[in-house]
Amino acid sequence: MEVDMSILETLQPSRFLSFAIPNPDPTFPSLASPLIRIAVLDSPIQPFSSLIPSVAAMIVPKHRESDWIFSTESGHLQLLLSSPNIQRLILIGQEQQPIINGSSSSSIYRRWIDPDSLNNLEISLKPLVIALSPKSYFRNENLEVPFLCYEDNIVCSLVLEKCIGNFVGEMLVEDVEIEGSDQSREFRRRLRFKRMPNLVQTEIRIVPNRVSCLDSVDIGSNSIEFSPDLGVLVHVYLVPMVASLALLGSCIEKHVESGLRPKALCLGVGGGALVGFLKTQLDFEVVGVEVDEEVIRVARKYFGLEDGDLVRVHIRDGMEFMDQLAHGDVGNIVPQFDVIMVDLDSDDPRNGVSAPPIEFFRRDVLLAARSVLRESGIFVINVIPQSRSFYEKLIHEFREVFPELYEINVGNVENFVLIAAKALSCSSSSSDSENKFLTKLRLAISGAYMDSINRIGDASN
Known part of the structure; x- marks a missing residue:
């Protein structure tokens, strides 16, 4: 592809260019290919005209060139939006190898980091990066374009399947080995969507079958099979979502004593980690709603989702389903839930990663949710x-419908768990040692989140 370099002299909101050029120095192991792939993305949010544009570069990790994070415009956009005040991001990586008989579907990524080689490579690429930057960036003779470093805890990854859903689009299932803070090894299975490639939709722990020592485990080995572990929640926000059930401790205890099983409505099933945990660890009856049938197929095949008497999954739009429940249009389901849990993200990558969808601001959605809850129920x-x-704004809209609101700070700067209670003072004492449900809840998750549920004061406070 011929590229007119003059068009890069100015920033153009949301411009995305991707092209290959001959490698200026193919001797570096981390970029040893005849061609290198360049991607230039200008932010949709541009600075005031009087400000000098901010430019940064990033070298794509070796062997991850085909990962959607680095090979798609939506992936680049999320990288840029996660880097504050950057108006142009320049990605440089090896040219992807052509797919031969679908071989890429079983490709394995293994982390390779050589700090000295990487530093030398950045020095070698500096003239190229300068050439791809707006000349106004060097107005004050600032010739330094910083190289951002992409870091995560993945040591090794293996793509198990790529498929396409009618609603979510392209998605993939991958097994990953991650490195813990104490250098421990852990194996997980992930579901990711191409439309939001930097966001892990579902993540569960997997355990190798018939293996006595983890030192011998390799996720790329055909001789080792893994099984889902549904007894542990590893996605950072799911534990505080479940911790919200501490507000219902006394209510659920009374239901159980009278022979009733607690009921949950989960809007957004994904791989089914939350649905499976509520059933297996807390003895809930769960109704799950997922808009894409292909997502449910993947959940059943790879993530241990099982339908039965205690778990029923409906392939429907979650908000429409809840509205039909509120009007009694779902014949075999009694709309009396202890908890509604919503795990749905926005499908517009231009806004970055955000949740829930903007539709949850609507009053009719909140009224429908309130009507299908038991009097002691909560909306999470x-x-x-x-x-x-x-x-x-979300809090304001919820306050118009629900008398009490609570929140849990997940602790990662990004997530909050918002809890709306249908009745005033529905909370129970989480220190009640006689409450069997609360005891079970504390054994199943970290008690720290149960103790950090904060009531959101009235707007006048």
Whole structure:
């Protein structure tokens, strides 16, 4: 592809260019290919004209060139949006190898980091990066374009399957080995969507079958099989979502004593980690709603999702399903849930990673949720706000329908768990040692989140 370098002299909001050029120095092991792939992305958010544009570069990790994070415009956009005040991001990596008989579907990534080689490579690529930057960037003779470092805890990864859903689009299932903070090894299975490649939709722990020593385990080995472990929640926000059930301790205890099983409605099933945990660890009856049938097929095949008397999955739009429940249009389901849990993210990558979808601001959605809850019920939502004003607006809309609101700070700067209670003072004492449900809940998850549920004061406070 011929590229007119003059067009890069100025920033153009949301411009995305990707092209290959001959490698200026193929001797570096981390970029040893005849061609290198360049991607240039200008932010949709541009600075005031008087400000000098901010530019950064990033070298794609070796063997991850085909990962959607680095090979798609939506992946690049999320990388850029996660780097504050960057108006142009330049990615440089090896040219992807052509797919031969679908061989890429079983490709294995193994981490390879050589700091000295990487530093030398950055020095070698500096003239190229300068050439791809707006000349106004060097107005003050600032010739330094920083190289951002992409870091995660993945040591090794193996793609198990790529497929396409009618609603979510392309997705993949992968097994990964991650490195713990104490250098321990752990194996997980992940579901990711191409539309939001930097966001892990579902993550569960997997354990190798018939293996006595983890030192011999390799996720790329055909001789080792893994089984899902549904007894542990590893996704950072799912534990605080479940911890919200501490507010229902006394209510659920009374239900159980009278022979009733607690009921949950989960909007957004994904791989089914939350659905499976509520059933296996807390003895809930669960109704799951997922819009894409292909996602459910993947959940059953790879993530241990099982339908039965205690788990029923419906392939429907979650908000429409809840509205039909509220009007009694779902014949075999009694709309009396102890908890509604919402794990749905926005499908617009231009806004970055955010949740829930903007539709949850609607009053009719909140009224429908309230009507299908028991009098002591709660409505729990994973919130990744686009901004503080987004979160405050969400709280305002919920306050118009629900008398009490609570929140749990997940602790990762991004997530909050928002809890709306149908009745005033529905909470129970989480220190009640006689409450069997609360005891079970504390054994199943970290008690720290149960103790950090904060009531959100009235707007006048």
